[in-house]
Amino acid sequence: MSQHFDIAVIGSGPGGYVAALKAGQLGAKAAVVEMSHLGGTCLNNGCIPSKALLASAELLHHIQHAGDLGVQVTGATFDWAKIQARKDKVLTMLRGGIKALFGGRKVTLFQGRAVLNGPGKIVVHKPDGSKEEITAAKVIIASGSVPSRIPGWPTDPNLVCTSDESLHWKALPKSVLIVGGGVIGCEFACMLQPLGVQVTVVEMLPKLLPNLDSQIADALEKIFTKRGIKCFTNTKVNELAAGPGGMKAVFSNGQNITVEKVLVATGRRPNTADLALDSVGLTTDRGFIRVNDRMETPVQDYYCIGDANGRCLLAHAASAHGVCAVENALGHARAFDAPIPNCVYTFPEIGTVGLTSVEAKAKGLPVFVGSYPIGFLGKAMAVGDTDGFVKVIRHRETGELLGVHILGHNATECIAAAGALLHQKVTVEVLAETVFAHPTISEAIKESAEDALHMALHLPPRKLLRVVAESA
Amino acid sequence: MQTLKLPDLKGASQATVRRWLKQPGAPVAKGDVLVELETENTLAQVESPADGTVAEILAPAGKTIAPGAPLVVLGAPGAAVSAPAAAAAAPKAATPAAPAKATGGPVIPIVMPKAGQSMEEGTLVKWNVQPGARIKKGQVIFVVETDKATVDVEAVDEGRLARIVVPQGETVPVQAPVAYLAENDADADAVIAQGGAVAAAAPAAAVAQASSAAPSAAPVSAAAVTETGRVKASPAARKLAQQRGVNLASISAGSGPGGRILSGDVAAAKPGAAPALAAASGTRAAAGAAPAPAGGVRKKMSQMRKAIARNLLFSKQNIPHFYLKLTVNAEPMFAFYKQEKTRYPCSVNDVVLAAVARAVGEFPQFRCRMENGELIEYPTANIGVAVGMDEGLSVPVIVAAEKLSLQQIGAEAKRLAEAARKGKVEHMGEGVFTVTNLGMLGIEEFAAIINPPEAAILAIGAAHDTIVPKDGAARVGKVMTMMLSVDHRVIDGMVGAKFLARMKELLENPAQLV
Numbered sequence: 001m002s003q004h005f006d007i008a009v010i011g012s013g014p015g016g017y018v019a020a021l022k023a024g025q026l027g028a029k030a031a032v033v034e035m036s037h038l039g040g041t042c043l044n045n046g047c048i049p050s051k052a053l054l055a056s057a058e059l060l061h062h063i064q065h066a067g068d069l070g071v072q073v074t075g076a077t078f079d080w081a082k083i084q085a086r087k088d089k090v091l092t093m094l095r096g097g098i099k100a101l102f103g104g105r106k107v108t109l110f111q112g113r114a115v116l117n118g119p120g121k122i123v124v125h126k127p128d129g130s131k132e133e134i135t136a137a138k139v140i141i142a143s144g145s146v147p148s149r150i151p152g153w154p155t156d157p158n159l160v161c162t163s164d165e166s167l168h169w170k171a172l173p174k175s176v177l178i179v180g181g182g183v184i185g186c187e188f189a190c191m192l193q194p195l196g197v198q199v200t201v202v203e204m205l206p207k208l209l210p211n212l213d214s215q216i217a218d219a220l221e222k223i224f225t226k227r228g229i230k231c232f233t234n235t236k237v238n239e240l241a242a243g244p245g246g247m248k249a250v251f252s253n254g255q256n257i258t259v260e261k262v263l264v265a266t267g268r269r270p271n272t273a274d275l276a277l278d279s280v281g282l283t284t285d286r287g288f289i290r291v292n293d294r295m296e297t298p299v300q301d302y303y304c305i306g307d308a309n310g311r312c313l314l315a316h317a318a319s320a321h322g323v324c325a326v327e328n329a330l331g332h333a334r335a336f337d338a339p340i341p342n343c344v345y346t347f348p349e350i351g352t353v354g355l356t357s358v359e360a361k362a363k364g365l366p367v368f369v370g371s372y373p374i375g376f377l378g379k380a381m382a383v384g385d386t387d388g389f390v391k392v393i394r395h396r397e398t399g400e401l402l403g404v405h406i407l408g409h410n411a412t413e414c415i416a417a418a419g420a421l422l423h424q425k426v427t428v429e430v431l432a433e434t435v436f437a438h439p440t441i442s443e444a445i446k447e448s449a450e451d452a453l454h455m456a457l458h459l460p461p462r463k464l465l466r467v468v469a470e471s472a
Numbered sequence: 473m474q475t476l477k478l479p480d481l482k483g484a485s486q487a488t489v490r491r492w493l494k495q496p497g498a499p500v501a502k503g504d505v506l507v508e509l510e511t512e513n514t515l516a517q518v519e520s521p522a523d524g525t526v527a528e529i530l531a532p533a534g535k536t537i538a539p540g541a542p543l544v545v546l547g548a549p550g551a552a553v554s555a556p557a558a559a560a561a562a563p564k565a566a567t568p569a570a571p572a573k574a575t576g577g578p579v580i581p582i583v584m585p586k587a588g589q590s591m592e593e594g595t596l597v598k599w600n601v602q603p604g605a606r607i608k609k610g611q612v613i614f615v616v617e618t619d620k621a622t623v624d625v626e627a628v629d630e631g632r633l634a635r636i637v638v639p640q641g642e643t644v645p646v647q648a649p650v651a652y653l654a655e656n657d658a659d660a661d662a663v664i665a666q667g668g669a670v671a672a673a674a675p676a677a678a679v680a681q682a683s684s685a686a687p688s689a690a691p692v693s694a695a696a697v698t699e700t701g702r703v704k705a706s707p708a709a710r711k712l713a714q715q716r717g718v719n720l721a722s723i724s725a726g727s728g729p730g731g732r733i734l735s736g737d738v739a740a741a742k743p744g745a746a747p748a749l750a751a752a753s754g755t756r757a758a759a760g761a762a763p764a765p766a767g768g769v770r771k772k773m774s775q776m777r778k779a780i781a782r783n784l785l786f787s788k789q790n791i792p793h794f795y796l797k798l799t800v801n802a803e804p805m806f807a808f809y810k811q812e813k814t815r816y817p818c819s820v821n822d823v824v825l826a827a828v829a830r831a832v833g834e835f836p837q838f839r840c841r842m843e844n845g846e847l848i849e850y851p852t853a854n855i856g857v858a859v860g861m862d863e864g865l866s867v868p869v870i871v872a873a874e875k876l877s878l879q880q881i882g883a884e885a886k887r888l889a890e891a892a893r894k895g896k897v898e899h900m901g902e903g904v905f906t907v908t909n910l911g912m913l914g915i916e917e918f919a920a921i922i923n924p925p926e927a928a929i930l931a932i933g934a935a936h937d938t939i940v941p942k943d944g945a946a947r948v949g950k951v952m953t954m955m956l957s958v959d960h961r962v963i964d965g966m967v968g969a970k971f972l973a974r975m976k977e978l979l980e981n982p983a984q985l986v
Contacts, residue, residue: 366486396488429704470479
């Protein structure tokens, strides 16, 4: 007799485990099927391990520049094995945390690979080779994504790595070619450089971080270049082969480079191929299971959240999707419409929420962009971290706040305030009238909101364009 | 006359008009800044290429236009723009974007006045003037029903009534335009076409003045729609508006700082076209419009019914009522009434009112009102008298009743009741205590709901014959039962009992009321 559940969740990443907890909180009997460690990509191969490594790297970066603040440190070194061990300890603690939370909400965990087996049925293929079938009234697919690899390139994961392997390197390479200048590529570049790795980043598109504000991308590239990270935009890797002394790459600009390792950071693809989706009538679009705003798939009682639905490949989006899916599965009607902040953990950090001016223009919205340099702030000067700026996007006709973009110290924390106000659909005036504590970095948000209203006090008066009306 | 166009702004494809520095009718010198516009990253000022007079603005604030789009019609220097001659001289082709006959003459909106502290909307009951009429200052131009009273509204401006935009029977928020004064109908139409935009074009917006409102023109409260056309509203107000299907732009002035619309303003506003969200939610749509049963009739609640519903629901839900009942020997009161009536008109109820006035004057707790969490003790016994009518009830107030004689109380009660039945309620909201009497309809006793912010109400039953004990034997006697409803937050049981005992003493020994 197979066990029956109100809700079965496939995957225990930030989408799946949160969905299961929500189901338990709402009184439903929930199961989670996980084929690997609890926590999914976020905890094991994404957000958390990268932040743990970045913390060590950033500390070293600060120590390398401690002299700027009058602190003399000599002979600072690092132990990569200890950095890795600390990271692993953090992951172990967090996995334990999820397990404890499952206990509190009476969520049943099945360790193994989930395969759909007709309506309401899931077969769990366990590590010992045995199988167990469970049934569920509602199924939430939260199977996540895996890093893309490039077909035709050497397949040795020790030489051509993805983020999955690179986060757990036993030894640091002397040189790395990062293919792809998106979020993952930039975070790795930023993390590896202070540790003495020679880093080269190649991006096919005209700018790093192609989905973010282009000015932020330009500024980050400048900062990277100053630190000795070589950045090539508008550039492809035409050839890649293992040779004596390492991996030899030929760029589209003709340049040659030999590196110890290659990190492929060109994106992620949905992890949905092995689920036997057709057994319940589900189809995919380039591997993604498409859903509506209620996270419902076209097949009744099946929901899809997180990376696997392709709406937004971010952990916090997956968690929000999970809550939304469970509420709908249990009869509450909720459509998901909250703005999702996007954070990049380089130093300086990037935090953005809402539309960029380019996205707004593509939607035909008339916008005005206010901005403020972080370097003008008392706090930024005091802490010696003056890189970056804030941009506030305002609808010219209605005054609505459409987006906030921050490059600067602690940007990932600062963006939360903007996200809260954006979710409330406030006008830029509300943001400008909000009192921010002084001295903080987030003050730049208020200043740039004021600039967007032509009333910034801590900027010189805006230059006016004076023109003469044309006579008909 | 020439039409000026937006020049190139450093290659920007579009610009949004931020504000006009010159309004229609304003003289302009060559080089004067006419208007300010915004592109994505630049603030631009547009100068006039020639001397002249602003005849008509073709791109109002908040509008997004491309270079080459018409901005403004510039008339000859010193031209009287409202003169019909100027209109005739204007080449039609020059103003392709606007009604051809508009002269840019002054248009003055007449708005729904705020005739009381709590007034948020008013129903336009009757127009006393028709379009085309000349209106003089002080003339009663329309009648408004508020939640409390019917009010004559006087004009505070002179001019010709060009357009009525709120017909009889419609309810609009305070400050919403109801009509426009203009010499030329087309000018008014042009303003209306721009969303009625509490006419940025008009140099001074005229506020119609309720005849019973404060003297001198009421200050124009800040509009919720700014000069750039965006609506100032709190997040909570936006959410509520979305839920209820209220168009925020239909609320002309919010009660928040700078005219910002608050959730209370939305709650008081009428739903407009139901937005997608409300329509999508089946349960809400069903709850919103219950079908009338077969043969049933769906009726709009009058302002008065809405006010009764709001105030009494608030009272029952928020005030801890307790009730004290006492029956008095009504014979002395009746004898006294009959004796006084021979000298001047008065009723049994007047005798009760006189006793109440005396007792309330003697008990300071009964002159207390609970306002914003504080107790305010009033110096005088302002007694409200509930007046029943076909469509509801109202409570005019006899101010400082403890200083009036029985004769004066009787005259004042009669005058107030007659005025109330005609829709004019005097001193409403100034009472400290209310008396309600259903005795004339034979009701023996009843418990009334306190009229907040007052702290007590006295319900008077019918004086009627019954068996009463007298010297150990039963006999027939006339009695009257009073039921006092008391707000326990303000007045305790012992004080209430003493008050009622004093009422009994006064009514059974009425000679002291003279």
